Amino acid sequence: MIRLPRSTRRPHLARMLVAVTAMAALLAACGEVEEPADPGEPSEEPADEDTDDPENGMEPDDNGDNGDAFSGEIDIAVADAAAHFDVDPDDIEVVTAEAVTWPDGAIGCPEPDMMYTQALVEGYRIVLSVDGEEVAYHGEDGGDPARCDDPQDPVS
Template structure:
């Protein structure tokens, strides 16, 4: 194989690996463990009515409502926090999937409905996806100077 082809192939592999951490739209949703299993943020996270209702938050609320077959008004925003994920899995690794081992800035959103809590994770894009088995190990983003 020629050097340019080898280099191009290496770039494609790197891009696919880096993109592997973002859950795809329409992925089969699953509920998460209760909030006591989620890591506690080191700084207070906005909760409930304090959370800014961005289009991404509204989309996550709509997604959970559709998944549960309820009205969006029945979904409560528990918390929303900026985090730095330890790798490209965004704190939601899938078995057999490789992820970039670089830290990824993002956010975690916790929603509640029907007496259960659901964790939604986002990476750089800001688009949230449900996470069935959230992993510990997130850190708050570095403080701005």
């Protein structure tokens, strides 16, 4: 009986081993590597729930107003309201500016036939008085305010 050398008896086994090894290497390369935190750098963990506005660390005072924290957003809202209602920006009064949590990605201004992220969204609400009428502007942290014609209440 003639015996074939070992390398020619099971060539499919060697190919399969190479394929499995290559797939394992590709899967390992696609994974996310978490590096240990440097003790000198701030943590990226979320702030305590006791803070109403984790980005700037400001908490609203007793009436929920912390307009100074939103001065840039207020300026944008006032400019938009002045243009939209054709009034002088000096005639617009800030009723409130507060950090809030919106129930979803609609940030309190849902539009018909639109789908929104179903997660809590940290943001703010600005209410202006224009010619005696209240006008709401809503935004998410880090975003510009948008006029909201049919405002919904935040979760907090």
